[in-house]
Amino acid sequence: MTALETSPPLRAEEFANTGDLLDAAARVHGDRDAYVEPGTARISFAKWVFRSRSLAAHLSEHGVGKGDVVALILPSGIDYAVCFAAISILGAVTTGVNPRLGPRETEAIFEQSRPVLAIRDPDAGLREVPAGYPVMSRADAVAAAMAGLGVTPSVAVTRSDPVTIVFTSGTTGLPKGAWFDADNLAASAAAAGVMSAPYDRRLTGTPFPHAGYMSKLWDQLIWGTAVVTGPVPWSAAGMYAVLRDERVTVGGGVPTQWEKLLELPGLDRSAFVHLRVGVVASAPASPALVSRVRDLIGVPLVVRYAMTESPTVSGTEPDDAREIQFRTVGRPQHGMTVRVTDDDGRELPRGEVGRIRIRGGCVTRGYWNNDTLTADSFDRDGFFVSGDLGYFTGEGNLALAGRVGDMYIRGGFNVHPIEVEHTIGEHPDVRQAAVVGHPAPVIGEIGVAFVVPEDPESPPSLEDLRTWSRARLADYKAPDHMIVVDAIPLNAMAKIDRVALRSLAQEHLSRTPAVRRR
Template identity: 30%
Template sequence: MPRTDWLDRNALYTPDAPGLVWGPTGETYTYAELHRAGERLAAGLAAQYDLSAGDRVAVLAENTLEHVLLFCAAQKAGYVLVPLNFRLAPPELQYLVDDSAPHVLFASADFRDIAEGLELDAPVAPLDKVGALMESASGTADTDSPELDDPLMILYTSGTTGRPKGTIIPHKMLFWNSVNTELRLDLTAQDRSFNAAPFYHTGGWNVLLTPFLHHGATTYLFPSFDPGAILRTCDEEALTILWGVPTMLKMMADHAAFDEVTLDTVRYAVVGGEAMPEPLIRTWQDKGVPIRQGFGMTEVGVNCFSLPARDALRKIGSIGFPNFYVDAKVVDENGENVPPNTTGELLLRGPVVTPGYWRNPEATDAAIDENDWFQTGDLVTVDEEGYYYVVGRKHDMFISGGENVYPAEIESALYEHPAVDDAAVIGVPDEKWGEVGAAFVVPDGTLTADAVTAHCREHLAGYKVPTHVRMLDALPLGDSGKVDKAALRDHFDDS
């Protein structure tokens, strides 16, 4: 039976091994110290706030050691961690706390005033009180209280299709995500990586941090993404795995420190969120770091697909194959399987699928069918060798003159132009064709809209060629580092 408490065993097996290192200062928690801290904090929370299994603990803060310690306590005692997006406006945060109904909200000093301005029937505590709670605790946590199907976290989606939905993350999901990650990425206790993704995002917890805690590996935690600091940490601390969305890898490659470091100990870099442009893949390959494209989502895992590093260039743009304990199929609008090289919606099933959305049975029923298939909303194709390719989101696809157009396909063609540094495409209304493409391009040097259009005509069918081309200094990014296409739509409407 999978365990809900991982730290007790790692504290027994490798008590002196570093589990968590605070990147800015080097402050370190060994596995024995993480285990003791989790036990004492769980007990302190119960004593101070009368918490029991199932009670929610919200956090409003950038990445901190205390955030991870609260996770350790939650995993032991069955509390439910609710990381809040600190970038949201107060009315948006109010919705999240109304929905999750936390029993206590911890806030760092930077966000204390915002937290105290929210209306909630729970105390607001300073995040730095976590240390005092551990010191004052007596006794230990009741680690027999959590069950595998019990919630461990509620992670809110970005709300691109409406109000944010709270994805329930039970203990079971983290266990199977860790197993999938180990089997496909060959994780060991000797691996060392960084984490700079915000904790309100699934990647911050579940790409490598929780699999590392399960396997006894070492995570260097940063409050936010600092490409220079992370590159230097790679060499100074002999990191073995890098990860991030393509934007993060590009920021690292463009940083002056990229030419200063060797990255000799890095086995590979895991990239997800969206396809990584081929020139950027080659930049990292030339540095000696293979790229492993992946795919995941908050509601499933998060590590669902992985492309072997050997195929990074041969299968450019592919997310590879489903991970070991993930079932996948691609269906048309009638739910029928599609043949190879045909676009359809990706459905996923397995023990890494969420049981649903917090207090939202309607959204749960809409997302998960009667046979437990999660409908991702992602449009994909599968080639003759079984490699999967994401071509876009269902709501991103537009119809021009009766033809389906997938922005990801146009973006891929744009990246083939040597003077295109970054690009994104959306569909916009058109009186004649219904919808047409609008391309937003960040040029690398001198580039005109006419040159972009001419390039597209050489590489794409006529109905796919963007009617509108806009030059930008940079693409707007959302909280996860992905391109914010809603902001692009607003930009187009205002132009």
């Protein structure tokens, strides 16, 4: 069964705002699970909406109204979801603070969004609220939600009113706040494809402040999806238990998590009888991993391409060949249009690398309180001009080549790291790879490959990788140096942290000419 062969229990076009949809979800989905914190707590759709309306009444009494921003500094889970829904009912705007961001980024989020209130758990080890902003404790918010007292005010909220602000990771500067309205959220549900089917049970490892959660509220309500949070702290055994015990139908994870799951002794394929699709996030899955997941677990892996500014862009399909799953991010999803252009906006032929531009209902309305940046980020045809580089294959699949700032120039030739990473990642002795450019005399920049080996006791040599790469790519794309690592560092958005890798390259190359293990 795929989502394309079924109809959702609710239809987005029938609802004027998020509050109306929440009420319908409570009636239609009723006692079905809405959120599950394995081994801790769970809540039905009916109770979720009941608590959200109770909290909304409490927030209203404390002055929160339509258009106000409320910041959440809470762990991912039921309480976060209740607060998000309550704020939406009032026509207010929710923003979340990613727990991996530092104090500088957190201050920038508050400076840009100017929340009238922050709801924070003082006991969860999360960031402090910057000085000068009102704070409500998690305990007080939970008590208000459970009380069932008060009347939610009637607020005229439309689908074009803002619902959420999602901030970028701040990897290349201070975070920027992309905002979305209910029409955006409805478009995300319409573009879900194989990711959504009636009453799915979805395992998510995405922090709730991430666009992967904040943009999916309508998708969850329309399809009746149970959101199952991952084990904390994460472990392969914990993931296995959650997939089995919670009858998960859609499982998400980064490649390393899938690899570690497959390494568990006594892996029982019958434990995954409910799982219909696995989703790879943040980094590509190697062809070997795609094959092993299908063989050992019995489900296909699919890849999704997204960004903070457009939480849905493109994706592969379960029946795509493993090479397509590894080397591309599939075709544009329903309602999305993707162009690959030169710097002047001229569309490029298939196979030629250029800037990726995106238009469709899932794309942000702009950056919060920053009209200048918003105007600079869209072209005259209404396409969002991303910082990603890519190309279309002859079959029409989109392949990523890297970020604009990630490309390096070796001896006058452009090298896009993702292409090299994909090639190295196919080497039988490589589990995962990342490549960055590093300044060098005479030729400008060289390629430094960071490699997680299949066997830590027997990693491939630099010459192995150079020979492998030269047989498949232009010779100047072969890495010049190799550093063996236990894991590729990730940023707050769970993507390869190239800033950290460049620092590591500088550190190691100042001490060694060729290869160093970290």
